[in-house]
Amino acid sequence: MKMRALAWMTGAALALPQMVAACAQLSQRVWMCDRGTAWEAAQWDQFGDGATRLLGDFVLDFNDQWPGHDITDAAATLEEQYATYAEWTAADVAVQPDVLHIDTLESPYAKALRHIQRDVWEGEPYLQTVMLAQVGRARIMLWLQGPDGMPVEQMDAASSEIVSMLRDSCADAISCAEDYMPPQTAQKE
Numbered sequence: 001m002k003m004r005a006l007a008w009m010t011g012a013a014l015a016l017p018q019m020v021a022a023c024a025q026l027s028q029r030v031w032m033c034d035r036g037t038a039w040e041a042a043q044w045d046q047f048g049d050g051a052t053r054l055l056g057d058f059v060l061d062f063n064d065q066w067p068g069h070d071i072t073d074a075a076a077t078l079e080e081q082y083a084t085y086a087e088w089t090a091a092d093v094a095v096q097p098d099v100l101h102i103d104t105l106e107s108p109y110a111k112a113l114r115h116i117q118r119d120v121w122e123g124e125p126y127l128q129t130v131m132l133a134q135v136g137r138a139r140i141m142l143w144l145q146g147p148d149g150m151p152v153e154q155m156d157a158a159s160s161e162i163v164s165m166l167r168d169s170c171a172d173a174i175s176c177a178e179d180y181m182p183p184q185t186a187q188k189e
Contacts, residue, residue: 023170024053027064029138031167035174039165058158059145066141078104078113078139082132085141095120097128100152105159110135110166116155118148127152129159136168 023033034040042055053060068084076084090096097117105112112133119128125148133140144159170176 023167023172023176026062027138027140029168030064030135030140031170032162032165033167033172034165035172037161037165057146057150060162061143062140064138064140078132078134082113105163107164109168110163112163114159116152127155129155131159131163133163133166135166138168
């Protein structure tokens with residue numbers, strides 16, 4: 001999928017030792033605290049310097065150094081910074097994604113600009129949510145992908161859940177403990 005390949009090419013997502021905890025460290029300053037959710041048992045797919053999380057039909061890629069992240073200053077809004085990203089990526093694709101929905105999600109710990117869209121990678125259509133999230137003082141880009149036939153409502157719910165789990169620290173005392181063991185890892189089918 002295009003965004004997964006893009007995340008690999010930018011290569012800045014870090015494979016960090018906290019990945020076994022339910023507060024999974026997605027970048028140096030962003031965690032996904034997922035204890036008690038299906039994502040707690042998601043499979044990690046390591047590649048080079050980065051990692052992807054796999055859960056059923058979902059693929060979650062993330063990166064704090066997406067194309068254009070360093071072009072705008074820290075005062076830029078999510079919308080301004082996303083526009084820079086969109087300009088950079090538009091130059092690399094022949095067919096632009098079909099954007100179905102744009103909105104902003106807010107939780108007590110994060111705010112995310114969300115684009116739900118249908119896209120094509122190497123001739124294969126798929127459903128994707130691209131989110132630029134502000135978590136504390138950090139920003140991270142997340143790409144949640146699913147099969148083309150997935151209902152948009154399912155993608156909407158899954159991406160909303162992910163934003164609700166973002167934190168700027170490993171905030172769950174239980175799952176951040178050194179002796180915590182997450183449940184059996186879910187396998188991608």
